[in-house]
Amino acid sequence: MSAPVQPPSNALIRKLEHYTRLSEEDRAAALGLCGERVQRFRAKDDLVREGEAPRVVRIVLDGWACRYKYLEDGRRQVVGLFLPGDICDLNVFLLREMDHFIGAVTSVAVAQVTRDAFEALTLAHPRLLQALWWETLVNMAIQREWLMNLGSRTAFERIAHLMCELYLRLGAAGRTQGLSCEWPLTQAMIADITGLSTVHVNRTFQAVREEGLVEVRDRVLTIRDLDALMQAALFSPNYLHLGQEGRHLDANDGAEAALTGRG
Amino acid sequence: MSAPVQPPSNALIRKLEHYTRLSEEDRAAALGLCGERVQRFRAKDDLVREGEAPRVVRIVLDGWACRYKYLEDGRRQVVGLFLPGDICDLNVFLLREMDHFIGAVTSVAVAQVTRDAFEALTLAHPRLLQALWWETLVNMAIQREWLMNLGSRTAFERIAHLMCELYLRLGAAGRTQGLSCEWPLTQAMIADITGLSTVHVNRTFQAVREEGLVEVRDRVLTIRDLDALMQAALFSPNYLHLGQEGRHLDANDGAEAALTGRG
DNA sequence: TGCCCACAATAACATATGTTGCACATCCTT
DNA sequence: AAGGATGTGCAACATATGTTATTGTGGGCA
Numbered sequence: 145m146s147a148p149v150q151p152p153s154n155a156l157i158r159k160l161e162h163y164t165r166l167s168e169e170d171r172a173a174a175l176g177l178c179g180e181r182v183q184r185f186r187a188k189d190d191l192v193r194e195g196e197a198p199r200v201v202r203i204v205l206d207g208w209a210c211r212y213k214y215l216e217d218g219r220r221q222v223v224g225l226f227l228p229g230d231i232c233d234l235n236v237f238l239l240r241e242m243d244h245f246i247g248a249v250t251s252v253a254v255a256q257v258t259r260d261a262f263e264a265l266t267l268a269h270p271r272l273l274q275a276l277w278w279e280t281l282v283n284m285a286i287q288r289e290w291l292m293n294l295g296s297r298t299a300f301e302r303i304a305h306l307m308c309e310l311y312l313r314l315g316a317a318g319r320t321q322g323l324s325c326e327w328p329l330t331q332a333m334i335a336d337i338t339g340l341s342t343v344h345v346n347r348t349f350q351a352v353r354e355e356g357l358v359e360v361r362d363r364v365l366t367i368r369d370l371d372a373l374m375q376a377a378l379f380s381p382n383y384l385h386l387g388q389e390g391r392h393l394d395a396n397d398g399a400e401a402a403l404t405g406r407g
Numbered sequence: 408m409s410a411p412v413q414p415p416s417n418a419l420i421r422k423l424e425h426y427t428r429l430s431e432e433d434r435a436a437a438l439g440l441c442g443e444r445v446q447r448f449r450a451k452d453d454l455v456r457e458g459e460a461p462r463v464v465r466i467v468l469d470g471w472a473c474r475y476k477y478l479e480d481g482r483r484q485v486v487g488l489f490l491p492g493d494i495c496d497l498n499v500f501l502l503r504e505m506d507h508f509i510g511a512v513t514s515v516a517v518a519q520v521t522r523d524a525f526e527a528l529t530l531a532h533p534r535l536l537q538a539l540w541w542e543t544l545v546n547m548a549i550q551r552e553w554l555m556n557l558g559s560r561t562a563f564e565r566i567a568h569l570m571c572e573l574y575l576r577l578g579a580a581g582r583t584q585g586l587s588c589e590w591p592l593t594q595a596m597i598a599d600i601t602g603l604s605t606v607h608v609n610r611t612f613q614a615v616r617e618e619g620l621v622e623v624r625d626r627v628l629t630i631r632d633l634d635a636l637m638q639a640a641l642f643s644p645n646y647l648h649l650g651q652e653g654r655h656l657d658a659n660d661g662a663e664a665a666l667t668g669r670g
Numbered sequence: 671t672g673c674c675c676a677c678a679a680t681a682a683c684a685t686a687t688g689t690t691g692c693a694c695a696t697c698c699t700t
Numbered sequence: 701a702a703g704g705a706t707g708t709g710c711a712a713c714a715t716a717t718g719t720t721a722t723t724g725t726g727g728g729c730a
Contacts, residue, residue, distance in 0.1 A: 163501075213555055215641045221558040223551040238426075238541045243548050243646040278501045280543070285506050287550045288486040292476055294557035295484040295602030299687070330707060339558030341688050346709060348687095378478045383506040562717070593677065604718050609679060611717095 154178060155229030155317035156203060160275040162316055162386045173269040178203055181256040185209075185248040192232075192246040198239055200256040202232035207252030208328055212336065213244045222337040224287065225249070227310070229317040234280050250328045278385070285383045286313075294339045297378065299348045302338040304377035307358060309384070311367060316386050327365035352376075417441060418492030418580035419466060423538040425579055425649045436532045441466055444519040448472075448511040455495075455509040461502055463519040465495035470515030471591055475599065476507045485600040487550065488512070490573070492580040497543050513591045541648070548646040557602045560641065562611045565601040567640035570621060572647070574630060579649050590628035615639075 157174050160166060166174065182205065185191055191202065191209060204226045211224035223244065226232065232246060237259050257265075266273035289309070293302045314325045331349060335342045352358055357373045359366045367373055374380075420437050423429060429437065445468065448454055454465065454472060467489045474487035486507065489495065495509060500522050520528075529536035552572070556565045577588045594612060598605045615621055620636045622629045630636055637643075 211551065213551070215555070215559055216643075217641070219559045221555050223554040223558075233544065233547070235540050235544065238537065239544055239548075239648055240650055241645070243648070244551060274501065277498050281496065281498065281502055284496075284547060284550065285502075287547065287554070288474065288476070288507060291486040291550070291553055291557060292478070292484050294554060295486075296478055296482045331709095332707080336558075342708095343689075343710085344687055350709085378480070380479075382504070385502055385506070387503055594679095595677080605678090606680090606719075607717055613679085 153318050155205070155227075155319065156231070157229075158318040159229040159316050160272075160279065163278040164271065164275050166271065166275065170269050170272045170275075173265050173272050177257055177262070177265060178205055178255045180258070180261055182253055183256060184251065184253050187248050187250050190245055190247045191252070191254060192242055194242050194245050196242050198233070198236040198242055200258055201234060201236060201262050202246075203255040203257065204228055204230045204232070205253040205255055208249035209246055209252050209254075210249050210333075210337075211244050211246055220336050221339065222333070223290070224283075225310070225337070227313050227317060228319055230283075231276065231279055234276055249333065282385050285385060289383045299338070299340050299344055300351060301377050302340070303334065303345070303348055303352055304357065304373055305379050306334070306337060307352075307365060307367070308370075308374050308377050308379040308381075311365070311370075312381055312384055312386070316384070323367040323370060324364055326363060327360055328363050416581050418468070418490075418582065419494070420492075421581040422492040422579050423535075423542065426541040427534065427538050429534065429538065433532050433535045433538075436528050436535050440520055440525070440528060441468055441518045443521070443524055445516055446519060447516050448514065450511050450513050453508055453510045454515075454517060455505055457505050457508050459505050461496070461499040461505055463521055464497060464499060464525050465509075466518040466520065467491055467493045467495070468516040468518055471512035472509055472515050472517075473512050473596075473600075474507050474509055483599050484602065485596070486553075487546075488573070488600070490576050490580055491582055493546075494539065494542055497539055512596065545648050548648060552646045562601070562603050562607055563614060564640050565603070566597065566608070566611055566615055567620065567636055568642050569597070569600060570615075570628060570630070571633075571637050571640050571642040571644075574628070574633075575644055575647055575649070579647070586630040586633060587627055589626060590623055591626050 154175060156178055157166065157171055160174065181200075192198070194213070206228050208228075209226040209232075210222050211226075212220055212222045214220050226246075232254075236242075266276070286309070289305075293305055297305060310327075311320060311323075311325050314320050319325060329337075331345045332342050334340075334349070335345045338345065340348070353360070355372075355376070356368055357376060358368055417438060419441055420429065420434055423437065444463075448470075455461070457476070469491050471491075472489040472495075473485045474489075475483055475485045477483050489509075495517075499505075529539065549572070552568075556568055560568060573590075574583060574586075574588050577583050582588060592600075594608045595605050597603075597612070598608045601608065603611070616623070618635075618639070619631055620639060621631055
């Protein structure tokens with residue numbers, strides 16, 4: 145119905161090629177997935193609601209989304225962020241009902257792949273399926289690192305760590321420019337991600353800026369000292385599993401270069 | 408070499424049948440997986456170390472294990488618990504190196520399935536593979552709920568929630584008796600799971616007991632009032648995705664009955 | 671028998687983070 | 701131009717949780 149979105153370069157493919165080199169056909173197949181039933185949502189709308197029966201696999205083409213849950217008394221926790229190229233859940237349709245919400249952080253475009261379409265495509269392209277499995281494993285690793293964040297890091301470290309992670313993840317999807325990337329997160333949102341109060345996020349966010357580590361202006365984050373930021377966050381990029389092979393080497397791309405910095 | 412372990416009833420199969428009814432052949436195939444290269448570890452030994460290249464899929468047959476990570480300065484966080492019947496990571500071998508440790512909590516027996524064996528078996532038994540995918544999705548849901556715990560719940564709620572979760576997970580694996588289950592966790596361990604200090608775990612653990620919600624003696628947890636415990640924890644079992652169909656209905660099994668209690 | 675070690679318990683105190691409440695921009699709508 | 705919504709900044713104060721240190725207990729082991 146609506147015309148498929150063509151992001152500057154396809155974020156999913158770009159990301160998957162951090163894991164493996166895809167053949168021309170695999171790339172075409174991946175592009176096919178991204179062209180399935182593209183739908184747009186406005187910021188703050190829900191793509192998926194708790195209790196629904198999952199029917200499709202969603203791929204974020206553009207914009208940011210998040211997973212979140214509520215406690216009975218209204219406390220809200222964001223338990224995951226989707227950036228361009230991220231897949232909401234391979235094979236979700238095996239579950240009877242969703243245990244959480246997925247909401248749009250910014251306006252987003254998502255491809256919605258039916259079970260049949262998904263199975264047909266991956267059956268024909270085992271290498272692509274393997275790459276999607278890798279994506280799943282990396283997502284699980286990111287969840288684990290978020291547990292580290294909430295369980296063991298201070299407020300300052302959590303916020304700095306979030307910045308490092310998002311910057312590198314966006315870099316892997318080809319969505320950074322030098323040391324800058326979009327930063328659409330409000331402080332209330334950061335509070336729900338980091339498990340802090342908005343007031344404390346405000347205090348701490350300022351501290352990160354005052355240390356000269358980052359700048360934020362017009363919804364754009366610019367990292368002033370990536371090394372220092374990573375150190376302050378106790379950030380180690382290994383959990384992102386962005387290998388060396390098959391990388392796009394943009395002269396201009398700080399995010400990818402940073403990966404070699406530390407083990 | 409060593410004789411395959413035969414737990415009272417196979418925890419993996421028992422758990423998978425909460426999702427789907429397996430055919431005789433599927434069950435035999437699952438048992439085959441559990442018989443692969445069985446190895447035993449003593450409590451506190453590591454099964455897997457950070458930085459290693461993952462070669463096999465591990466299935467916990469008996470005993471408890473955990474995933475954990477360190478921050479550079481030594482802070483430790485447990486980011487997951489493996490109970491009997493749990494699978495360490497489907498397809499881990501797609502990753503170049505482990506980003507965390509897996510350690511034995513108690514003495515454990517694990518099956519170690521090579522990539523080839525795994526692929527051969529699941530190729531022949533698509534329904535089993537689907538059940539294993541379900542297992543993976545549930546593990547991701549559990550991770551999300553742990554994020555809720557660390558990000559949004561108080562110390563009291565975290566500990567109560569952990570008890571509810573482990574009791575129900577053990578129940579799904581056929582490892583509970585009435586309202587009791589094994590409880591091998593030291594308070595230091597609980598601290599690393601819940602992101603609290605040992606001192607505060609001690610205080611809070613006592614509070615949970617003094618509220619009359621649970622009792623612990625000789626490494627056995629007995630829940631005195633499951634409903635009240637769940638309420639105090641803001642616990643909702645939906646994220647465990649233990650459906651109604653295909654259940655083993657043991658008269659004696661409080662854990663399964665509890666699932667119907669709330670949505 | 672005696673020593674050591676792991677684990678639980680407690681006390682006194684320190685502090686990171688939460689809460690309440692308000693002020694002040696900016697931006698959009700009417 | 702007014703009004704509301706949304707997001708940031710800030711102050712004063714409250715408290716949940718962390719820290720350090722010590723004690724007691726039981727089990728394993730020489």
